[in-house]
Amino acid sequence: MSARKWVLFDIGGVLEVVDDDAWGARFQSRWQERSGFGLEEYRARLIAAELPDISRRSNLETEYWTRTGRALDMEPAEAEAMRAEMWNEYCGRLNVELFDYATELRSSAGVAILSNSVDGARYEEERRFGFSAVFDPILYSHETGLLKPEPEAYENALERIGVDASDVFFIDDHEICAEGARAVGMNAIVHRDNPSTIEAIETFLRGAA
Structure with missing residues (x-):
């Protein structure tokens, strides 16, 4: 040693x-409103998408955001904007x-x-x-x-x-x-x-x- x-x-x-305890909820709330879906449907769509666990595994970011975009009926550019905003919030x-x-x-x-x-x-x-x-x-x-x-x-x-x-x-x-x-x-x-x-x-x- x-x-x-x-x-x-x-x-x-x-x-x-x-603020690790607050930014995620604010981010999800903004994008739920932008999606046009009610809160319950927004959550249900993301659950149904079976998003990969990217907190314990690597090389899954592209799949994660592709599934997210499809689940929320987003155009690729909108899904990319969501991803970019997430990283800005995440990194502070x-x-x-x-x-x-x-x-x-x-x-x-x-x-x-x-x-x-x-x-x-x-x-x-x-x-x-x-x-x-x-x-x-x-x-x-x-x-x-x-x-x-x-x-x-x-x-x-x-x-x-x-x-x-x-x-x-x-x-x-x-x-x-x-x-x-x-x-x-x-x-x-x-x-x-x-x-x-x-x-x-x-x-x-x-x-x-």
């Missing part, structure tokens, strides 16, 4: 400024202060990402924010098949970075995911704001966590 300490970041709500904007801090942190600690995701996230987030220039590894659920707070998601991260759980500090915007990290022995906090998160990381790296 490496003696180096690691800081493990979530993406949405941490490295990206976005970069948390520049925390990203820059992580960039500087690489000289003293390992920095990596552990994120629940959907297929297409690596491409969309990379082209917007260039995460791979700073974080390694970047572990997405749609590629590993493992979702937080499942213990296996954190254990897989530990195997990939090659350290003991006590040498990892995990930051997430949801307590259930932070608790999942603690359950396997990691140090973990819920991100509230940049100053408190950075202070907590510094405390951990000084060995006082």
